[in-house]
Amino acid sequence: MATPERYRLTLTSGGAVVMQGEWPIRETAARKYTSWIGSYGSMPGARIALAEQTADGPWVELKAWPDSEA
16 A cells, blocks of 8 residues: 655645655755755745645645745
């Protein structure tokens, strides 16, 4: 039985999804989160969000970069 992908990273620019990835292990997703900030953080309007899928199905954002969308 395959392990469900529980953690999702989403890179958006100007509100449009540019790239997404999902992983079953939080530590892996957290490393990718940091990596994506280094790789894509200079993209104009970039926002990188880490979310977790809850037991009842919805995705809950755990953290995002930059911290605010000012």
